[in-house]
Amino acid sequence: MSVITVGTMAFDAIETPFGKVDKIVGGSATYVAYAASNFVQPVQQISIVGYDFPKEEMDSLKKLGVQLEGVEIVPDKKSFFWSGKYHLDMNTRDTLVTDLNVLADFKPVVPDSYQGAEFVMLGNLAPEIQLSVISQLKTRPKLIVMDTMNFWMDIALDGLKQVLQKVDVLLVNDGEARQLSGEFSLVKAARKILTMGPKFLIIKKGEHGALLFHENHVFFAPALPLEEVFDPTGAGDTFAGGFIGHLAKTKDISFENMKTAIIVGSALASFCVEKFGPERIKEITKEDIDRRLAEFVQLVNFDIDLV
Amino acid sequence: MSVITVGTMAFDAIETPFGKVDKIVGGSATYVAYAASNFVQPVQQISIVGYDFPKEEMDSLKKLGVQLEGVEIVPDKKSFFWSGKYHLDMNTRDTLVTDLNVLADFKPVVPDSYQGAEFVMLGNLAPEIQLSVISQLKTRPKLIVMDTMNFWMDIALDGLKQVLQKVDVLLVNDGEARQLSGEFSLVKAARKILTMGPKFLIIKKGEHGALLFHENHVFFAPALPLEEVFDPTGAGDTFAGGFIGHLAKTKDISFENMKTAIIVGSALASFCVEKFGPERIKEITKEDIDRRLAEFVQLVNFDIDLV
Numbered sequence: 001m002s003v004i005t006v007g008t009m010a011f012d013a014i015e016t017p018f019g020k021v022d023k024i025v026g027g028s029a030t031y032v033a034y035a036a037s038n039f040v041q042p043v044q045q046i047s048i049v050g051y052d053f054p055k056e057e058m059d060s061l062k063k064l065g066v067q068l069e070g071v072e073i074v075p076d077k078k079s080f081f082w083s084g085k086y087h088l089d090m091n092t093r094d095t096l097v098t099d100l101n102v103l104a105d106f107k108p109v110v111p112d113s114y115q116g117a118e119f120v121m122l123g124n125l126a127p128e129i130q131l132s133v134i135s136q137l138k139t140r141p142k143l144i145v146m147d148t149m150n151f152w153m154d155i156a157l158d159g160l161k162q163v164l165q166k167v168d169v170l171l172v173n174d175g176e177a178r179q180l181s182g183e184f185s186l187v188k189a190a191r192k193i194l195t196m197g198p199k200f201l202i203i204k205k206g207e208h209g210a211l212l213f214h215e216n217h218v219f220f221a222p223a224l225p226l227e228e229v230f231d232p233t234g235a236g237d238t239f240a241g242g243f244i245g246h247l248a249k250t251k252d253i254s255f256e257n258m259k260t261a262i263i264v265g266s267a268l269a270s271f272c273v274e275k276f277g278p279e280r281i282k283e284i285t286k287e288d289i290d291r292r293l294a295e296f297v298q299l300v301n302f303d304i305d306l307v
Numbered sequence: 308m309s310v311i312t313v314g315t316m317a318f319d320a321i322e323t324p325f326g327k328v329d330k331i332v333g334g335s336a337t338y339v340a341y342a343a344s345n346f347v348q349p350v351q352q353i354s355i356v357g358y359d360f361p362k363e364e365m366d367s368l369k370k371l372g373v374q375l376e377g378v379e380i381v382p383d384k385k386s387f388f389w390s391g392k393y394h395l396d397m398n399t400r401d402t403l404v405t406d407l408n409v410l411a412d413f414k415p416v417v418p419d420s421y422q423g424a425e426f427v428m429l430g431n432l433a434p435e436i437q438l439s440v441i442s443q444l445k446t447r448p449k450l451i452v453m454d455t456m457n458f459w460m461d462i463a464l465d466g467l468k469q470v471l472q473k474v475d476v477l478l479v480n481d482g483e484a485r486q487l488s489g490e491f492s493l494v495k496a497a498r499k500i501l502t503m504g505p506k507f508l509i510i511k512k513g514e515h516g517a518l519l520f521h522e523n524h525v526f527f528a529p530a531l532p533l534e535e536v537f538d539p540t541g542a543g544d545t546f547a548g549g550f551i552g553h554l555a556k557t558k559d560i561s562f563e564n565m566k567t568a569i570i571v572g573s574a575l576a577s578f579c580v581e582k583f584g585p586e587r588i589k590e591i592t593k594e595d596i597d598r599r600l601a602e603f604v605q606l607v608n609f610d611i612d613l614v
Binding site for chain 1: 395491492493494495512515516518524525526527528529532533534535536563566567569570571600603604605606607608609610611
């Protein structure tokens, strides 16, 4: 069972109330790959980097079963660079710098060896890029999950709506769900978005957890209350990687199993925020994940007798 | 099994994005009584009202098994009046008017007939009033639950800390937990507050649910995602009434049963916000409550196989 993940591989500079790093590996596809590789191999990466992206990082991904044939290396340009600063509440941040660099020319090509993948994670990219990847797939995957952001709703809404028609699961945060639907109530927003294409909608609420909507059903997964959220960068992509990784591992895309997948994604994300960048999710073990999943069970488990 | 509830009985004027009422019955003890009376009788009310408080409301409470011997009626003064306006997100509000009226002279007296109550809900009042009620109780109740707010942390912190030494459960919202502890992380805040007296701490996060802390354990109860939050006034008190009502009904104050009690409180609160003031919680039935509890089970229930 393979998973294709399309997204950025980048450098980030991050400042949080707890410290700062000037240059650390980041990018949505990096986080998705590290998270998903805990559950499934191969993870088939589609991305673009410059001459400066570290070979050690590529090697570290390969060791975990991540295939990099779909990662274009541009010899005379720099990798995508993002810099941001988090506010004290860690739920909001200011983008300080966005240097597209290689990303400006990103025209992803799906390698032949990736054809037949049953699970696809479309990271947050321009809708036309997401569409291009879908149209290159010779067989319709079992499940296409799509991430996006408010930026594309502002400047490329028509394209975004086209992609929505072709995907199974949409991942957005609460503000984006409101913007896309024009509804303040997340329940109403979900109902509208579920008419736009996707059969499943996940609304991420950061430290307040995540909601999964499907038909008339709703499921809520909390975030683990943590002593310290050290750096939230990549938490959403790590969540997505854990989510699709669990689905691919179990080959079960029922609503019931998506609930479990969301808990798995939340558990992975809870590790991600403990250190800068992907540092923490690179070092966790199967035992760490199982221990944390057990904490999630404790966190929400209750008994009730309905008469 | 009886429950004493101490708090306000009042009039509110409320404006929300969905409408406004100029005068509706409110007050913490009113909401607690309506909520708790679904589970336990008698609810023994301690409060103070003016000449203008409606006899029909008193009758309606009595019919539900609420005793009013501890409610002082001041013949020449008006009832406490609060007026507020909610912002669009419904999680924040501005207080427009606070007319203390009778509340300025509130010196609660615990009637002899209330002595021996095993459960006590101390509504949000001046710490000295809360202390005075505790000191009048001839036998230590099985469980004392206390609500408070940032206002008392600002102007009566020493008194507040004295009350904390004498209660079992503290109910506050996230901002208040942060203020009381001086910690931003709610996990750290909880650890500090649990050294101040209470053995259990509930942190209410409005539409984002509630956390229960006890020793090294934490439990999370979501709020039900609703199509519309019509009026949040009284939701916290309704939550408290459902919580203590369930505990009193089951006579079980273990951490496990408190989890269930928090779900019950959340279910009651989810009704409260559907109409103005206490209108909705006055009309719900046992069947309504059970149906909603089943929704909570669906909302958070997931299967996971830990290897």
